[in-house]
Amino acid sequence: xxxxxxxxxxxxxxxPIAYILIGLFMLLSSYFFLSNLSTQxxxxxxxxxxxxxxxxxxxxxxxxxxxxEERKNGTEVMLITSPVSVSKIVMGKYxxxxxxxxxxxxxxxxxxxxxxxxxxxxxxxxxxxxVGFILLGCAFIAIGVFASSLTESQVVAAVISFVxxxxxxxxxxLSSFTSGLLAKVLDWFSLYARYVDFSEGxxxxxxxxxxxxxxxxxxxxxxxxIEKRRWxxx
Amino acid sequence: xxxxxxxxxxxxxxxxxxxxQIKAVDNLNFTVEKGEILGFLGxxxxxxxxxxxxxxxxxxxxxxTVKVCGYDILENPGEVKKRIGYLPEQPPLYMDMTxxxxxxxxxxxxxxxKKNRKSQIYDIMELVKITHVKDRLIKxxxxxxxxxxxxxxxxxxxxxxxxxxxxxxxxDPQQIIEIRKLIKALGKEHTIILSTHILPEVSAVCDRxxxxxxxxxxxxxxxxxxxRKYGNTSKFNIRVSGPxxxxxxxxxxxxxxxxxxxxxxMDSNVTDFLVEAEKDIDVRKxxxxxxxxxxxxxxxxxxxxxSLEDIFIHVVNDGKEEVKEENKEDQENSDTVENSxxxxxxxxxxxxxxxxxxxxEKETGSEKEADTDDKEVE
Numbered sequence: 001x002x003x004x005x006x007x008x009x010x011x012x013x014x015x016p017i018a019y020i021l022i023g024l025f026m027l028l029s030s031y032f033f034l035s036n037l038s039t040q041x042x043x044x045x046x047x048x049x050x051x052x053x054x055x056x057x058x059x060x061x062x063x064x065x066x067x068x069e070e071r072k073n074g075t076e077v078m079l080i081t082s083p084v085s086v087s088k089i090v091m092g093k094y095x096x097x098x099x100x101x102x103x104x105x106x107x108x109x110x111x112x113x114x115x116x117x118x119x120x121x122x123x124x125x126x127x128x129x130x131v132g133f134i135l136l137g138c139a140f141i142a143i144g145v146f147a148s149s150l151t152e153s154q155v156v157a158a159v160i161s162f163v164x165x166x167x168x169x170x171x172x173x174l175s176s177f178t179s180g181l182l183a184k185v186l187d188w189f190s191l192y193a194r195y196v197d198f199s200e201g202x203x204x205x206x207x208x209x210x211x212x213x214x215x216x217x218x219x220x221x222x223x224x225x226i227e228k229r230r231w232x233x234x
Numbered sequence: 235x236x237x238x239x240x241x242x243x244x245x246x247x248x249x250x251x252x253x254x255q256i257k258a259v260d261n262l263n264f265t266v267e268k269g270e271i272l273g274f275l276g277x278x279x280x281x282x283x284x285x286x287x288x289x290x291x292x293x294x295x296x297x298x299t300v301k302v303c304g305y306d307i308l309e310n311p312g313e314v315k316k317r318i319g320y321l322p323e324q325p326p327l328y329m330d331m332t333x334x335x336x337x338x339x340x341x342x343x344x345x346x347x348k349k350n351r352k353s354q355i356y357d358i359m360e361l362v363k364i365t366h367v368k369d370r371l372i373k374x375x376x377x378x379x380x381x382x383x384x385x386x387x388x389x390x391x392x393x394x395x396x397x398x399x400x401x402x403x404x405x406d407p408q409q410i411i412e413i414r415k416l417i418k419a420l421g422k423e424h425t426i427i428l429s430t431h432i433l434p435e436v437s438a439v440c441d442r443x444x445x446x447x448x449x450x451x452x453x454x455x456x457x458x459x460x461x462r463k464y465g466n467t468s469k470f471n472i473r474v475s476g477p478x479x480x481x482x483x484x485x486x487x488x489x490x491x492x493x494x495x496x497x498x499x500m501d502s503n504v505t506d507f508l509v510e511a512e513k514d515i516d517v518r519k520x521x522x523x524x525x526x527x528x529x530x531x532x533x534x535x536x537x538x539x540x541s542l543e544d545i546f547i548h549v550v551n552d553g554k555e556e557v558k559e560e561n562k563e564d565q566e567n568s569d570t571v572e573n574s575x576x577x578x579x580x581x582x583x584x585x586x587x588x589x590x591x592x593x594x595e596k597e598t599g600s601e602k603e604a605d606t607d608d609k610e611v612e
Contacts, residue, residue: 003342007328014330078326078387081290082343083315231294 004084004092005099008066012100017065021058022104028054033111042119044112045129045199051108052133052195055140056165062100063144064158066093067222072152080230087223090145094219097141105134125201132198135211139191140165142218149222168192242301243268243395243425244289249298251284251449258284260449262298271421273440273457274429281449282429283323286397289427290320302395316344319393319424323400325384329373333364333383336372337390344391358386361416377404385413389420396426402435414439467492469538470509472521476530478505484524490515504533 012018032047067090070076079089112130115121147161148154168191175186187193191214194207244266251259259281266272276282287293289300291307291314299306305313328336337355346354359365362382367375372383381404388396401417402410417426417439430436436443437457445453445460453460474481478496485494490512497506511517518535525532 003339006342007331007339010335011328011330073327073329074322074324075326075328077287077290077292077320077322078340079343081292081315081318081320083312083345084343085312230292 001084001088001092001095004079004089005096008093008096009099012096017061018100018103021062021100022107025051025054025058025104026107029108029111033114036111036115040119042115042121043125044115044121045125047111048129048133049195049199052136053169055137056162056169058104059101059137059140059144059165060147060158060161063097063141063148063161064154065148066097066145067148067226068152068154068157072154080226086226090149090219090223090226094142094145094215094222097145098138101137101141102134105130105137122201125199128198128201128203131203132195132207135198135208136191136195139211139214139218142215142222143168146218146222146225149225241267243270243303244427245299245301246285246289247299247301249285249288249300250296251281251288251293252296257449259288259295262446262449262451264444264451264454266425266427268425269421269423270442271417271426271428271440273436273443274427274446275431275433275436275443276429276446276452277431280446282446283399284449285446286320286322286399286427286429290318290397291315292320292322316391317394319388319391319396321384321388321396321398321401323403325380326387327372327380327383330371332369332371333359333375333386334368336383337386340387340390344393346391354390354392358389361389362386363412378406378409381405382409382413385416394425396420396424398426398428400429400431402430402432410435467510468513470511470518471497471534471536471538472507472509472532473500473504473534474507474525474530474532475504476525476528477503480528481505481525481530482507484528484530485509485521488517488520488524490517490520508538 029047029051032050035041036044036047067076070079080086112121112126143164144157144161147164148157150160151157168189171186171190172192175183175190178186191211194210197204197207242265246262246264249259249262250257262281262285264272274282274285284293288295289302289307291311294308299308300314301307302314303317305317307314328339331339334355337358338351341351341355356365359368362385364379364382364386367379372380375383381401385398385401388398398417402413405413414435417428420426421439421441428440440457443453443455443457443460444451472485478499482494482496485491485507491509492512493508493510495508495510497508499505509517509521522532
C-alpha cells in the first residue's frame with residue numbers, strides 16, 4: 001500500500017497538476033479572504049463554506065486520472081499482478097489524493113493565521129469549520145476515485161464525479177422542496193447538511209461517522225468495480 | 235521453492251475463459267516443468283494473451299485451475315504473484331518516472347528487501363543493458379528501450395516463473411538476438427512462458443511449443459519435432475528473365491519440385507516464381523542448370539522461411555490449402571473479440587492475405603524503425 005501511495009503522491013508533484021490546483025485554490029480563496037480584510041471581520045467560516053464549494057471543481061480534476069490513467073496506459077496490469085491486493089492498491093491511491101488535498105488545506109491555514117494575529121476569532125468555530133472542510137473533502141475524493149474507476153477516459157471520469165458531487169451538493173436544496181419520505185431520503189444523502197453543524201463549531205460524533213462511512217463505502221465500491229472487471233472481461 | 239510439487243512449476247487444467255458467448259480460451263491443459271522455456275504460438279486472437287493474463291492473475295478464468303509452484307491462483311493469489319514476473323504485450327510503464335524510480339517502485343510492489351535492492355536493480359539494469367538510461371524519463375525512451383525496461387520490471391524480485399508476451403516486438407535485429415540470448419540465459423534459473431508469432435524465435439529459444447488456435451491447443455511438441463512433422467517443404471522465390479510459361483514448365487519438370495506459382499511479373503520479360511520443393515532435395519542446382527541450358531538467366535534466388543502460418547495451417551488443417559480462406563475469416567472474427575489491442579488487429583488483417591515475403595518485408599520495416607529510434611537515444 002505504501003508503495004502505491006508513495007508513487008501516486010510523487011506523481012502529483014512531478015506533474016504540474018498539484019501545483020496548478022493548489023495555486024488555483026489559493027487564488028480564489030484569497031479573493032474570498034479579501035472580504036474579511038475589507039470588512040475587518042474575524043469570521044472565517046463563511047470563507048470555508050465558499051472554499052468547500054470550490055472543491056466541487058477541484059476534486060474531479062484531482063482524482064480523474066488516478067485509476068483511469070492506469071487502465072489506459074496498461075500499467076494496471078503491473079499493479080494487479082503484483083502481490084499487493086486490489087484493496088491496498090485502491091487505498092494507497094485514495095490516501096495519496098487525500099494527502100494532496102491535505103497539503104492544499106494546510107497552505108490555506110495562512111488565512112486563519114492572519115486572522116489570529118490581527119483579531120480574535122472564535123477558535124472552536126474555526127477548528128470545527130476546518131474539521132468539517134477536511135471530512136467533506138475526503139468524502140468528495142472518495143467519489144472522485146470511484147468515478148475514475150468507471151472509465152478509461154480521464155475527461156469522462158472528471159465529468160462523472162462533477163455530476164455526482166453537484167447532485168450531492170444540491171440534495172439539501174432539493175429536499176427543502178419536497179416533503180415526507182423523499183425529503184428524508186434526500187437529507188440522508190446530503191453531504192452539505194452535515195457540514196453546517198461543523199461550521200457552527202459543533203463537533204458531534206454522528207456527522208463524523210457519517211462522512212467516514214461515506215468515504216469507506218465509495219472506496220469499497222471502487223475495489224468492487226476493479227475486482228468485477230477482472231472477472232467479467234480482460 | 236517451498237511450494238513446488240514435483241517438477242511441475244505451472245499446471246493448467248481445463249482452463250476456460252468465456253467472453254459472453256465466445257470462448258476465448260477453451261479447455262486448455264498443459265504443464266510447464268522447472269527450467270523449461272515454453273513457446274506459446276498462435277495467430278492473433280487465438281487466446282495467447284488471455285491465457286497469460288489468467289496465469290498471472292490479471293483476469294480470472296471462467297473454469298479450470300491454474301497452479302504455479304503448487305499454489306492455486308484463486309486460493310492463494312499472493313503466493314502465486316510473488317513467484318511470477320510478467321511482461322505484458324504493452325509494457326506497463328509509467329511515462330512520468332525515470333527508469334531508476336520505476337524499478338524502485340517495482341521493488342516496492344514485489345517487496346524486495348531494502349538491503350538487496352540496490353544491487354538487484356543494478357544487476358538487472360546491466361543484464362538488459364539500460365544502465366546508461368537510468369536517469370531518463372521513460373516517456374523519452376525509444377520503443378526498444380521501453381521494451382527492455384518492461385523486461386527489467388518483470389525480473390525484479392527474482393521470480394521463479396517469467397511470463398513474456400511477445401518480448402521481441404519492436405526491437406531491431408541486433409536487439410532481438412540479444413534478448414533471445416538473454417531469455418535463453420534466464421531459462422537456466424527461471425521457468426519461462428513466451429508468446430510469439432515468429433517461428434524462428436521459437437526454434438531459437440524454446441524447449442517446447444504449444445500451438446493454440448481459437449482457444450484450443452492444436453499441438454504441443456518440441457520445435458524439432460514440429461519442423462519434422464509439418465515442415466516438409468522448402469520454398470524459394472526465384473526471379474528469372476525469359477518467357478513465363480516456358481520457364482514454369484521447366485521448373486515444374488525438375489525432380490523434387492512440388493509446386494510452382496507465378497508470383498508477379500516485373501515487366502514483359504522478368505517474372506517472379508514461388509517454388510515449393512521437398513525438404514530433403516536441393517532443387518536449386520538442377521534449376522540453375524536447366525535454365526542455363528535454355529539461356530534464361532536467374533536474377534535472384536531467395537529462400538522463404540517456413541512461417542507460422544504454414545505450420546499452423548498444417549497443424550490445424552493437415553495441409554489442406556483450400557481451408558486457408560475460411561481460416562482467414564475465422565481469424566478476423568476472433569480478432570474483433572480482442573480489440574483491446576489495435577496493433578494486433580491491424581497486423582492480423584494483413585496476415586492471412588499476405589504471403590511470407592510480405593510478412594518478412596513488414597518485419598524488416600518495423601525493425602528499421604526501431605533502429606532509427608535507438609539512434610535517437612544514443
